[in-house]
Amino acid sequence: MQTDPSTPAGLDGSAAALPLLAAAELQDHLMTVTHDLDRLQRLLDDAGEALSTHFYSASGHAMALLRGSDGGPAADGLQQIMQDIAGAITALQFQDMATQLIAHTSQRLRNCSDQLARDTFGADDEDGAAIVEIAPLRPNPVTQDEMDAGSIELF
The missing domain is CATH 1.20.5 (Single alpha-helices involved in coiled-coils or other helix-helix interfaces)
Structure with missing residues (x-):
């Protein structure tokens, strides 16, 4: 049996394509979620x-x-x-907190999707290297998990 030198050892063409398809599907799901979060934010x-x-x-x-x-x-x-x-x-200050969390989550998901695309498809992109949106520096923009009058932290 001959092996293709461009294929990693132990993988035939169909096995190598599986991670690419899985990565493409995952990226599609991540982008769908970010679009849903954008729509939720507008609502x-x-x-x-x-x-x-x-x-x-x-x-x-x-x-x-x-x-x-x-x-x-x-x-x-x-x-x-x-x-x-x-x-x-x-x-109504809940709306401000929810908007901050949605924007933060969307930015993190876009960063994951961009990194996945760059790391998986980077060499295949005819437009050049993928641009990766910067991930948020803070782990969470809102520290509140309940809402009482006078206890809201807004940024």
Whole structure:
């Protein structure tokens, strides 16, 4: 049996192609995940913007009613509404944390995909060497894992 000098010892052409196919499939999966995370980030941004707009509008209307009230039981109810709206606005800071985590995760996945492409297909790329996106320096941009009023760390 003759062996091809360009094929690594003990591997025929079909066995050598398997890691390339697996690497290509893995890279496709990584890129699909990053696209899904980008879409999720846009959805969160849109929802956060809509919620902010509505909460600030409701807050303005409640303040106007509070200023026009005579200080009776309705004023107490409006005051409670204002506190609830303030709590909801604070909860919207979750959107900022989620956006940071999504961006961080997307960047890490792109870095993995780029490295995989460079290391596996680098010599086969007709456009030249693959550019590898720099991996995030910090392991995690958000240290929060729960959300209480006044305890949010934003970067």
